[in-house]
Amino acid sequence: MEQATAGDTTAIESNTDALDGALSEPVHRDRLIVQRGVFASLSPRVPGKMYVVTKGDAATDRYGLQLADGATAHTNTYFGRFPASFWQRWTDVKTVNLQLTYGCSGSARIVVHASDARGRERVVTVETVSGSGELDLEVPIERFVDGGAIWFAAEASNGSVLVSDARWTVAAPEHLRPAAVVICTFNRADDCTVTVGTLASDDGAMADIDAVCIVDQGTDQVRSRPAFDEVAEKLGSKLIYLTQPNLGGAGGFSRGMYEITRSANSAHANVIVMDDDILCEPESVLRLNAFANMTVQPTIVGAQMLSLSNPQVLHVSAEREVLDEIKAGALTPGAKMGVDLTKKKQDPRFDAGWNGWWTCLLPAEIIADCGLPIPLFFQWDDIEYGIRARFAGHPTVTLPNAGVWHADFYLKDYDDWARYFSIRNGLVVSAIYGRFDGPGISKYLFRKISELIVSMQYGLAATFIKAAEDFLAGPDFLYDGGQSVLKELRELRDRYPETKPLPASQVGKESDPHTQMSVWDFEPDKKREGLVLLKRAVQQLAGRVDRRPVTVPADYADWWHVSLFGGAVVTDASQNAVRVRRRDKDTALDLAKRAAKVCWQLRKEAPRMKTVWQEAMPKLTSRENWARLYGIDD
Known part of the structure; x- marks a missing residue:
């Protein structure tokens, strides 16, 4: 969040x-409801086909399904399917029961279907019902290890039918676990x-x-x-x-x-x-x-x-x-x-x-x-x-x-203060659980920062660099729970104009359409991306760039596109603003030097940092540390 x-x-x-x-x-009970037959969302924004698919004259509410004569419905849907494969893999439950209440003016069929890992369907059981009553069908959970689900369909074959209170149940465990929601x-x-x-x-x-x-x-x-x-x-x-x-x-x-x-x-x-x-x-x-x-x-x-x-x-x-x-x-x-x-x-x-x-x-x-x-x-x-x-x-x-x-x-732009946490915290987690190979991780990070520099995202490059510097400083920066760095991030990013979203209507004149088209005509081969990056870096530093105005849609704002120009107006991923990027040789050189320094330090210090972070984990995650942060007695 x-x-x-x-x-x-x-x-x-x-x-x-x-x-x-x-x-x-x-508590103890005989049966546990593991899934209810839900036929409509609580929100009008959600398509009904996420819950049930009907054909013919049909009406649904949250837990009821009304079919006129000749109408059909099936629950082979996101919220209608019972994930049998997961139940066979992770539980020792052997059967699940489909229970529902029905009322027919004539007769109807209730059909239980199943699929396998490749989506091939099979009929499990068919029950014809008439009048009104309750149906209880036991369905074996078998042949699902690699995949597949179970669902049911209703067919009004002679008159109308109302299906309600549908539920999938299993034999309850000896004791049901109490539960609490934390928001x-x-x-x-x-x-x-x-x-x-x-x-x-x-x-x-x-x-x-x-x-x-x-x-x-x-x-x-x-x-x-x-x-x-x-x-x-x-x-x-x-x-x-x-x-x-x-x-x-x-x-x-x-x-x-x-x-x-x-x-x-x-x-x-x-x-x-x-x-x-x-x-x-x-x-x-x-x-x-x-x-x-x-x-x-x-x-x-x-x-x-x-x-x-x-x-x-x-x-x-x-x-x-x-x-x-x-x-x-x-x-x-x-x-x-x-x-x-x-x-x-x-x-x-x-x-x-x-x-x-x-x-x-x-x-x-x-x-x-x-x-x-x-x-x-x-x-x-x-x-x-x-x-x-x-x-x-x-x-x-x-x-x-x-x-x-x-x-x-x-819809969230990559050039954001949150990127600090994704890099810093990613380094922390990588150090604790990954190989954390110094040469490999430092090369990868330097490559990413270099891409930001050539695409004139100087504030984001500085954000990456600070993330790496703070990681290398060790666990002490987490002493306050992470609050103090927010002010530092705001101050850091405020120094770079391209980090500020602006209304599109307030930015410059229209770009030359021929220039604009050239932006997305090219995409380097994956094997040649390194060479292209080096070429773009040289062109940016030497000023051998296209100086005509250009606007770049968010979907085409890759570094190999934007770096062709001395400036670009790039659409923010939110689609509510734009960012104005301008080439600045001195800033680019300064960031490149800082990136080289921190990545070299990361290369050398990787083994030590792995040990430092692993040793800090018991204290960082302890109840005592969190009680201190909350200011309460454990």
Whole structure:
């Protein structure tokens, strides 16, 4: 979750007494609902085909499906599919039951289908029903190891049919784990109120949630909103509201984890962390919690990220890290990225290296074994925790039918203060868990900084350099939880004009269309990129560049394009502004020297820094360190 500035210190409310009584004793029941038949979204923005596909005269509401004579419906959809492959891989459940209520004016057919890893479909069972009643079909979870799902279809063959209260259930474990949701927020009071209110509105999803803990780190607080009073009344004693200084996403989520795992009955609890600004689907929370109750060992269970601006589009199925390239997200085998979920299915089973904390479940046993997150303030804290858990033998599963909608990353410009944290924290995580080969990591970083310099992104190059310098300074800069560096970042970036977004209407005259076209006519062969970069650097330093005005769309703002010119007006990825880049030889030379110095130091110091950061981990992630940052007694 983004935290743009350090919030003013507020009084810390440690509502520990409320937390101590928040988690219930483990309970027992015969059947556990692991997925409900949801036929419509709570939001009009989400296409109905994400839940159910109908043909003919049909009507749907949240939990009901009405089909006229001859109409059909199927739930071979994102939220309609039961992810059988994941259940066969991670649980010892052998069968799942489809239970539903029906009412027919004539007769209808209920058909259960299944797929395999290649998307080939098969019919599992067919039941013809008439009149009204309840249906209970037992479906074996078999032949799904490499992939596949189960779903059902309804056909009104003679008269109309109403299907309601559909649910997939399994034999419940001996004791159901208590669960608590933690939402971290910073000056997004309206967003947070809506998110918590959406979750609270679903009694079924909230049935197994014992506490909702809001960690408010902002100056514009959630409790100041009139609408929040209604949410608080709805949640009643389940609501825990804490305030503290802005310690970033890491500090906010860690506070909730800290408080919940020290409360009564928390030894086998599930802690579900959730961003404040998502479009929440409460059904996903139910599915995460149910799955985590049935895994054969404590398992981190994450929701997928869906696109907020294109709600049917998947961000990525599951991710892993590439530490040698300081890269947080890469596709895992079998995973998909950027696909339209109304057209594509996630049939192959995929594994996950980690799961982002937009919505993610963390069992208390894993927290007890691995400790609390590292105080990185922003970015990589969730990734580091997933890697740490994996190294300790705790798996992460990203469920393909549990998702929430999050603001799209592609609308955030790369030239941003947050890039400091992605580089600095990426170096930290790479040092702790990766090979952290000095020559390799320093060469990669110098290459990236050089690309920024030739494309006249001087402020961003300086941001990268500071990130590397601070990493090399060692763990002491995390002593305050990461707040002080924000002021330094603002001051640093303010010195470089191209970091400031400007209204497109206020920038210069139109570019020559012939010049503009030449910008995207060329893309170097991957094998020759190094030579092209060297050539561009020489041209920039010598001033052998095209001096005509040029405007460059965001999608074409690659370094090999922009570096052809002495200046360029580049569209910001947000599509709300532009950045004006201008060649400055003296600045470029200064940054190149600084980059060479810090990368040479990184090359030499890599083995020592690996040891330094690994040795610092137990203290950084300890409850005592976080209690100090919170200003409370452990």
